[in-house]
Amino acid sequence: MEKNTHIEHPEDTILTGDLSVLDLLMAEGHLSVKMDGAPAIVWGRNPATGNFFVGTKSVFNKVKIKINESHADIDANHSGNVAKILHSCFDYLPHTDAILQGDFIGFGGESEYTPNTITYSFGEVIQEEIIIAPHTYYTAESDLRDAIAHPMKFIITDTPYVKFVKPRARIFSGDYINCSGSFGDLSEPIQFAKQMAQTVTFLDDKKAKQIKQQLNACIRENRPVVNSDFDCDPLLLGFWALVKSIKDDALYLCRNDGPRAYIGQDEIDSEGYVYSNEFGTIKLVNRERFSYANFNNPKFKQPV
Numbered sequence: 001m002e003k004n005t006h007i008e009h010p011e012d013t014i015l016t017g018d019l020s021v022l023d024l025l026m027a028e029g030h031l032s033v034k035m036d037g038a039p040a041i042v043w044g045r046n047p048a049t050g051n052f053f054v055g056t057k058s059v060f061n062k063v064k065i066k067i068n069e070s071h072a073d074i075d076a077n078h079s080g081n082v083a084k085i086l087h088s089c090f091d092y093l094p095h096t097d098a099i100l101q102g103d104f105i106g107f108g109g110e111s112e113y114t115p116n117t118i119t120y121s122f123g124e125v126i127q128e129e130i131i132i133a134p135h136t137y138y139t140a141e142s143d144l145r146d147a148i149a150h151p152m153k154f155i156i157t158d159t160p161y162v163k164f165v166k167p168r169a170r171i172f173s174g175d176y177i178n179c180s181g182s183f184g185d186l187s188e189p190i191q192f193a194k195q196m197a198q199t200v201t202f203l204d205d206k207k208a209k210q211i212k213q214q215l216n217a218c219i220r221e222n223r224p225v226v227n228s229d230f231d232c233d234p235l236l237l238g239f240w241a242l243v244k245s246i247k248d249d250a251l252y253l254c255r256n257d258g259p260r261a262y263i264g265q266d267e268i269d270s271e272g273y274v275y276s277n278e279f280g281t282i283k284l285v286n287r288e289r290f291s292y293a294n295f296n297n298p299k300f301k302q303p304v
Contacts, residue, residue: 007274007283011244012212015236017202020279021243022190025250028181029277030151033167033256034285035133036118036271037103039082041089044099047140054089056082057101059144067144085130092129092161099147100156102134105165117290118271120165121260128163135166135274151276167258169273183250193242201233215240219287244287250275251284263289 010021043054051069053059056078058066066077074086085104106113108126113119134156138147156164173185203211211232218225225241227234254273261268272285 007281009244009285009287010247010250010282011240012215013282014197014239014243015203015208015211016205017197017200019194019197021282022193022246024275024277024279024282025183025186025246026190027277027279029275030153031169031171031254032135032151032274033169033258033270034272034274034283035103035105035120035135035165035167035258036261036290037105037115037133039085039104040101041085041093041104041132042099042101042138043089043093043096044138045095045097046144047099048143052095054086054093056086060147062145065145088130089132092159093132094159094162099138099140099144100134100152101136101138101149102132102164105131105133107131108163117263118268119262120258121262123259126163128158129161131163131165133165151274151281165258167256167270169254169256171253172255173253183253185253186246186249189242189246189249193239193246196235196239196242200235200239202236203232207232247282247284248286251286254284 010025013021039056041054042057042059043052045051046053046067046069049069053067053069054074055066055068058064058077068074068077068086068090071087071090074083074090078086088107089104103115105115105120106126107130108128111123111125112121113131135152136149137152138144138149140147152166155166158164171181171183202208211230214230215225217223225237227237230237251272254269256270256273258270261270268289271290272283274281274283276282
């Protein structure tokens with residue numbers, strides 16, 4: 001379990017010399033599908049009041065908190081399409097004592113949805129009022145600002161008003177028939193990465209943030225990562241690329257049974273996956289494909 005923080009790409013976590021991601025990939029863990037919806041919807045029982053609420057991730061804000069326990073709260077805190085979505089969520093999401101989060105996919109009545117960059121094809125018209133892709137639950141003693149995030153390992157049953165989309169994800173090994181709970185097939189490149197790390201000069205947090213921004217710019221502009229463009233040890237960039245290749249191999253081993261997914265006319269497996277265990281939580285995303293498209297989608301701008 002962990003505080004509600006941004007989930008990183010494996011290759012970005014190593015810039016400061018933190019190699020825990022290599023142990024994370026080797027250990028048994030929980031794999032889930034990353035759905036490309038928006039906005040993020042948080043709902044459940046507010047521990048501070050005991051009342052049902054809905055909101056976006058702004059419910060976790062430290063200062064300007066936007067927790068909606070009524071339609072009037074939604075009108076006061078939000079506007080436009082987000083307010084419209086939250087009004088429907090307030091009406092239709094089932095009341096629960098838990099605190100849950102999911103991505104909004106769309107309103108019922110269609111068979112295809114493009115909430116952000118990816119188009120999802122369900123193969124049939126969705127009859128429910130709203131579609132939510134749940135992925136996280138939280139525990140909080142008395143205030144949402146202290147909420148602790150946990151990967152959702154349980155299934156939420158559809159209601160007459162809400163379709164919950166939570167595809168099953170699996171890691172396959174060898175012949176793709178036997179399912180395993182870790183990326184054990186990647187042990188050799190992971191061991192090589194641990195050996196290579198001994199030769200690398202790593203960065204402090206401030207410098208790592210700068211280098212990460214430069215790497216994101218390369219992806220956004222579809223440019224190669226060139227050593228001379230970066231003020232750091234060239235071996236660090238090689239190590240970053242090695243860990244990224246291990247991440248790509250891990251992604252290749254992932255499968256899911258969710259709706260068919262497309263970027264433009266190209267069918268893809270999914271946006272990606274989230275993998276978590278006692279070593280932490282990471283996301284497995286093809287940055288050249290999804291993150292580049294996401295960076296350049298004018299209706300959805302956020303760091304990858």
